[in-house]
Amino acid sequence: MPIEYEDVVRTGVAKQVADKIRVAILDGRLKIDERLPTEEELARSFGISRPTVREALKRLAAQNLIRSQRGPTGGTFVKRPDPEGLSSAITGAATLLVGVGAFDIDEIIGARLETEAICCRLACERRSENDLAGMRAEIALQRSASLSDEDFCASDVRFHRALVTAAGNGPLSLMMYTVVEAFMPITNMIVFRVRERNRVATFHQRLADSIEARDSVAATAALSELLAYVRESYAGSLKRRAEREAAQQRG
Incomplete structure (x- = not known):
């Protein structure tokens, strides 16, 4: 040896x-x-x-x-290294770093935009009918008024997981695992009370339609607008929290 x-x-x-x-x-x-x-x-x-x-x-x-x-x-x-196992370890570390404030929302959104935009472009070239069906199934679920906030957040993650899979690139999927499995759930925990679920589903619809049409320009534009809305929702959530805390102090 x-x-x-x-x-x-x-x-x-x-x-x-x-x-x-x-x-x-x-x-x-x-x-x-x-x-x-x-x-x-x-x-x-x-x-x-x-x-x-x-x-x-x-x-x-x-x-x-x-x-x-x-x-x-x-x-x-x-043993052959397990990409998912390795990704889980990375995700755990990323979750901890976000929890202690090592990354701010602008860094997270910026990283997500740059990396997921690559997935959008590749997905437009390589997506299969199964990939599209997976994304559309999540959109249909997200339109349901009876869906709980927790289940909506889970569906949101699954939609973007399907988008990454559609890109058909193993190393990129490994890199995106942290974004989808760590950054998205943490952001969702903060914004779910202020964001409009139907608006998010509409962004997802635009993404799926653009990927089906193999229109990478439209897909990256939809992604950019979606993430701008996430950032806006995040700021709104923090503002509401600050207002509640101020009201409690006055009371």
Whole structure:
């Protein structure tokens, strides 16, 4: 196994060993489905104890980078990275950063506009009938007056998830996972009381129609107007909150 075993210091040994193996997997020195050396062999190679090796392997398993297999042909094998699993980890970190105020709404809207506009252009070229059907199903649901606010927000996310899928680009989908799965739900939590649901559905209708017509200019224009409305709704929600707090203080 072409991994450099020297220069492993004793502080946080398990993490360092896991990091070395992880880098070897990600840069291709360790191939998908390749068997790792045994715990005993790893311990001897790194000059550490077997319990420390086990801790390192647990870290890698938690990152979905390795898998264990029992039996005569068993052992520990390199696992094909799971894009959704990796995206979930990124999304969790992004959610935390938004929660502590690391990003403001203008940054979030700006990032979403630039990245989702690329998806719109690609979707106009590559969308399938199934992609369009998925978007239109969400629009029909969003038009329902009986739909709860929570379910409307979930449908909003699914619509944009379908738009990203229609772009047909794996790396871009990975990048957009954070935007759709973290930024959108957080924004929705703030704006849902002030935005007009029918207006959002109309923007979605324009997006779907433009993508069906393969009109990327119209699609990006609809997206830009939708996000401008989200920003406007966000500002309105914060204003209402400030007014309520001021009224409580006066009362």
